[in-house]
Amino acid sequence: MDLKTKPIIVVSECLGFSACRYDGGRSESRLVQELSPFVEFITVCPEVAIGLGTPRPPIWMVEQNGQQRLIQPETDRDLTGKMEQFAEKFLNDLSLVDGFILKSRSPSCGINDCKLLDSPDNTEAPIGKTRGCFAACVQDKFKDLPIESEASLKDDEIRQRFLQKVFARAIERM
Numbered sequence: 001m002d003l004k005t006k007p008i009i010v011v012s013e014c015l016g017f018s019a020c021r022y023d024g025g026r027s028e029s030r031l032v033q034e035l036s037p038f039v040e041f042i043t044v045c046p047e048v049a050i051g052l053g054t055p056r057p058p059i060w061m062v063e064q065n066g067q068q069r070l071i072q073p074e075t076d077r078d079l080t081g082k083m084e085q086f087a088e089k090f091l092n093d094l095s096l097v098d099g100f101i102l103k104s105r106s107p108s109c110g111i112n113d114c115k116l117l118d119s120p121d122n123t124e125a126p127i128g129k130t131r132g133c134f135a136a137c138v139q140d141k142f143k144d145l146p147i148e149s150e151a152s153l154k155d156d157e158i159r160q161r162f163l164q165k166v167f168a169r170a171i172e173r174m
Contacts (some may be wrong), residue, residue, distance in 0.1 A: 006040045007170040008096050010138075012103035013045035015150055020045040024055035029150040031159065032101060039166070042097070044090060046108045046134040050082045059107045061130050062117045070107060070133040073120035080133060083108060087137035097145065098169040099162065100138055104151035108134040111149045145169075 014021045015029040032041075048054060057074035064071075070080045102109035110132035118127045131139060139147055146165040153159045 007098040013043040099166040104149035
């Protein structure tokens with residue numbers, strides 16, 4: 001398979017590429033490792049990209065006054081605007097992309113499985129689940145692309161559907 005037909009997948013950098021998680025660690029994704037010879041990955045860690053260090057105090061999605069905000073309680077910072085600005089620039093700069101694999105449960109990259117809090121101090125009693133701030137921007141901009149988390153791709157049917165769509169898009173570019 002040559003580069004022209006390799007699918008281009010944006011992937012959360014912490015999924016085996018870099019120790020950029022809030023706790024200074026990284027997650028491993030067997031699927032990401034297995035796909036490496038067959039796809040071109042574009043890695044991204046939105047949290048590091050907006051200037052948060054590694055390790056760093058945790059951030060959370062918090063509902064305030066009817067709006068979802070990305071909050072870092074330890075520093076009392078609202079990072080929503082900064083994350084949305086980064087996401088807009090990053091996503092607009094993508095010339096070609098066939099799909100996304102984002103980190104599950106992340107307040108930046110989670111896809112509908114990120115804890116939603118009613119207070120940044122109430123981390124043990126979430127009021128629901130939501131999209132991470134960066135993931136929301138991805139889903140809003142790329143409605144027609146396959147977008148999954150590494151956790152959802154453990155399901156055989158979801159993984160097969162994702163890979164079919166990603167490879168079909170790459171073939172269409174030929």
